[in-house]
Amino acid sequence: MAQTFTKAMARNIFYGGSVFFFLLFLALTLDTNRTLPELDNRAAITEQVALGKRVWEENNCIGCHTLLGEGAYFAPELGNVYTRFGNSKEAIVGFIKSRPKDGIPGRRSMPQFNLSDEELEAIAEFLKYTSEINTAGWPPNTQG
Amino acid sequence: MQYKSQAVAKPYFIAAIGLFMAQILFGLVMGLQYVVGDFLFPEIPFNVARMVHTNLLIVWLLFGFMGAAYYLVPEEAERELQAPWLAIAMFWIFLIAGALTVLGYLLVPYAGLAEMTGNQYLPTMGREFLEQPTITKLGIVVVALAFLFNIGMTVLKGRKTVVSLVLLLGLLGLAVFFLFSFYNPENLVQDKYYWWWVVHLWVEGVWELILGSILAFVLIKTTGVDREVIEKWLYVIIAMTLITGIIGTGHHYYWIGTPEYWQWWGSIFSAMEPIPFFMMTVFAFNMVNRRRRNHPNKAAILWALGTAVMAFLGAGVWGFLHTLSPVNYYTHGTQITAAHGHLAFYGAYVMIVLAIISYAMPMLRGREAANSERSQVLEMWSFWLMTVSMVFITLFLTGAGILQVFLQRYSENPQPFMAVQEKIVLFYWLREIAGLVFLIGLICYVTSFFVGSRDAEVKIGSAATSPA
Numbered sequence: 001m002a003q004t005f006t007k008a009m010a011r012n013i014f015y016g017g018s019v020f021f022f023l024l025f026l027a028l029t030l031d032t033n034r035t036l037p038e039l040d041n042r043a044a045i046t047e048q049v050a051l052g053k054r055v056w057e058e059n060n061c062i063g064c065h066t067l068l069g070e071g072a073y074f075a076p077e078l079g080n081v082y083t084r085f086g087n088s089k090e091a092i093v094g095f096i097k098s099r100p101k102d103g104i105p106g107r108r109s110m111p112q113f114n115l116s117d118e119e120l121e122a123i124a125e126f127l128k129y130t131s132e133i134n135t136a137g138w139p140p141n142t143q144g
Numbered sequence: 145m146q147y148k149s150q151a152v153a154k155p156y157f158i159a160a161i162g163l164f165m166a167q168i169l170f171g172l173v174m175g176l177q178y179v180v181g182d183f184l185f186p187e188i189p190f191n192v193a194r195m196v197h198t199n200l201l202i203v204w205l206l207f208g209f210m211g212a213a214y215y216l217v218p219e220e221a222e223r224e225l226q227a228p229w230l231a232i233a234m235f236w237i238f239l240i241a242g243a244l245t246v247l248g249y250l251l252v253p254y255a256g257l258a259e260m261t262g263n264q265y266l267p268t269m270g271r272e273f274l275e276q277p278t279i280t281k282l283g284i285v286v287v288a289l290a291f292l293f294n295i296g297m298t299v300l301k302g303r304k305t306v307v308s309l310v311l312l313l314g315l316l317g318l319a320v321f322f323l324f325s326f327y328n329p330e331n332l333v334q335d336k337y338y339w340w341w342v343v344h345l346w347v348e349g350v351w352e353l354i355l356g357s358i359l360a361f362v363l364i365k366t367t368g369v370d371r372e373v374i375e376k377w378l379y380v381i382i383a384m385t386l387i388t389g390i391i392g393t394g395h396h397y398y399w400i401g402t403p404e405y406w407q408w409w410g411s412i413f414s415a416m417e418p419i420p421f422f423m424m425t426v427f428a429f430n431m432v433n434r435r436r437r438n439h440p441n442k443a444a445i446l447w448a449l450g451t452a453v454m455a456f457l458g459a460g461v462w463g464f465l466h467t468l469s470p471v472n473y474y475t476h477g478t479q480i481t482a483a484h485g486h487l488a489f490y491g492a493y494v495m496i497v498l499a500i501i502s503y504a505m506p507m508l509r510g511r512e513a514a515n516s517e518r519s520q521v522l523e524m525w526s527f528w529l530m531t532v533s534m535v536f537i538t539l540f541l542t543g544a545g546i547l548q549v550f551l552q553r554y555s556e557n558p559q560p561f562m563a564v565q566e567k568i569v570l571f572y573w574l575r576e577i578a579g580l581v582f583l584i585g586l587i588c589y590v591t592s593f594f595v596g597s598r599d600a601e602v603k604i605g606s607a608a609t610s611p612a
């Protein structure tokens with residue numbers, strides 16, 4: 001680097017640039033939060049959905065699945081499983097309920113979580129709510 | 145070793161290497177579960193192995209960062225550490241808390257662990273990388289505070305160099321952004337939005353400051369290039385990191401229910417994120433070429449150059465590959481992501497920790513500057529085995545990812561996830577084989593600490609130190 005470019009100048013670019021872009025990031029975050037109510041389907045967040053999210057978290061479903069494309073890549077995307085299962089909560093409940101305790105020989109297996117009926121209903125409702133978030137057209141098709 | 149208290153770094157480095165070994169073993173378990181679906185089921189389901197694999201990775205890297213700070217800050221500040229006893233106490237607390245958490249994952253069903261640890265009072269569990277029970281998270285905050293106090297006081301009372309200030313800033317940022325792991329709203333979109341303030345603002349923000357300062361330290365010590373030159377480079381690199389990386393967070397806000405303007409902000413800024421990584425490569429090679437002395441620790445220089453190159457490949461090139469929103473629309477959450485995640489973490493953070501361990505360990509073990517010839521040769525073998533096998537892991541996952549995207553998302557007749565996975569099983573077998581080679585490399589690495597311990601040290605000017 002040329003001698004005219006001093007360490008003090010480099011330092012100022014670092015501090016000035018970081019502060020400026022962090023503030024810009026905060027401004028964008030503020031605007032995002034203002035716009036979110038139109039996109040994030042928050043009207044659908046009932047107590048049941050909130051419980052469903054807790055069941056989702058406390059059984060670590062994200063350790064095998066993606067949800068809106070984030071998580072693990074071992075098992076199907078679940079952000080749109082509600083539509084993939086023909087807009088049927090019963091199908092989701094039925095699937096989770098019917099997992100064999102010892103897995104399926106030779107196939108990637110999902111555990112039997114022994115969830116209560118209330119928890120099963122809640123998780124299905126949570127997945128329905130998730131499928132109705134406005135995700136800018138993602139995923140490309142129902143296969144996820 | 146110039147200061148007695150630098151010795152506290154040693155247990156941190158040893159723990160880091162031990163946990164690294166465990167991380168890789170669980171990686172291999174998952175790699176096998178990818179192809180033999182019911183392997184170890186239901187004893188160790190995939191999600192449990194994954195938590196152990198990723199959490200061990202984060203924890204051992206943190207051990208490495210802390211050891212690096214305890215080693216280099218006294219030397220930079222030209223004084224003993226504020227409170228060496230505190231560093232040792234925190235070491236044991238962190239190690240025991242980490243071990244208990246991993247045992248909890250392995251021995252108790254996750255829902256049981258959540259109940260036992262009172263997750264309902266402050267639910268933070270069950271999100272990727274942040275699976276730790278809330279009390280473990282609180283423990284991490286305590287350890288971080290004690291650590292920052294120790295390092296911060298040492299820096300404040302001593303000589304303030306750019307290297308130690310940047311390191312301190314990075315570590316402070318690490319602790320501050322971790323606090324967002326306690327924010328877990330019921331609204332999934334907001335949950336995801338701030339989740340990235342931990343994950344993205346760590347690896348593409350403040351951790352890069354830590355990476356840059358450790359790299360600068362190793363280069364100052366091994367090349368003898370004027371500190372002024374190196375510090376100017378460091379400032380420019382981290383300036384570019386934060387200028388591009390903060391708004392670059394937007395590359396995670398394309399499809400999670402956030403406004404669509406993030407597709408522009410995220411694509412444009414994250415497309416520039418490879419710049420600081422590229423500068424780091426130019427920087428490292430420049431400094432080594434302009435070196436004023438031939439340091440006898442050739443292995444440490446190899447790791448330092450290696451981390452600069454591999455971080456650019458993994459984060460810069462593989463990151464750019466899928467960062468533009470029209471591409472990410474198809475690759476989001478596929479094996480492409482896994483390919484990038486592996487090479488970026490390995491190149492940037494695994495290798496920089498191994499570089500500082502390689503540089504510091506000989507002194508911590510009572511040598512003058514370097515290990516024996518035999519030990520260094522084995523260490524350099526381990527460098528090549530691990531690095532080349534990680535490149536192959538990345539290439540196989542990229543192959544799997546391209547086919548997955550095509551068959552499941554791009555072709556005329558998109559096929560279900562599970563059907564596609566069966567079609568690309570060959571790539572997963574190849575990944576597992578490359579993973580076994582990685583394990584052999586890691587075993588060589590560990591062995592190098594026990595080989596030639598009694599042989600003479602490599603001396604400056606001897607054959608082993610001829611210019612690389």
Ligand code: HEM
Nearest residue numbers: 072073074168171172174175481482485486489490579582
């Ligand atoms: C022996 C070699 C390894 C094997 C076989 C392996 C295997 C795996 C597997 C199967 C996953 C889960 C992917 C999924 O979610 O479906 C994973 C995740 C991960 N591994 Fe490894 N791993 C290995 C080494 C490493 C190393 C050395 C690192 C650190 C550099 C690492 C870092 C990660 C990270 C960061 C994730 C999360 C990835 C993401 O969410 O995109 N792994 N690994």
Ligand code: HEM
Nearest residue numbers: 347395414417459463464466467476477481485488489492
């Ligand atoms: C050392 C630095 C970096 C590390 C350790 C790293 C690591 C990771 C990991 C582990 C993920 C997966 C997160 C998840 O599980 O959901 C990820 C995702 C991603 N990274 Fe990086 N990364 C780095 C730098 C970069 C850079 C510089 C770029 C862009 C040029 C980039 C672009 C992306 C993108 C676009 C995704 C989202 C992938 C998706 O949509 O599924 N990364 N990164």
Ligand SMILES: [Fe+2]
Nearest residue numbers: 344348393395
């Ligand atoms: Fe990112």
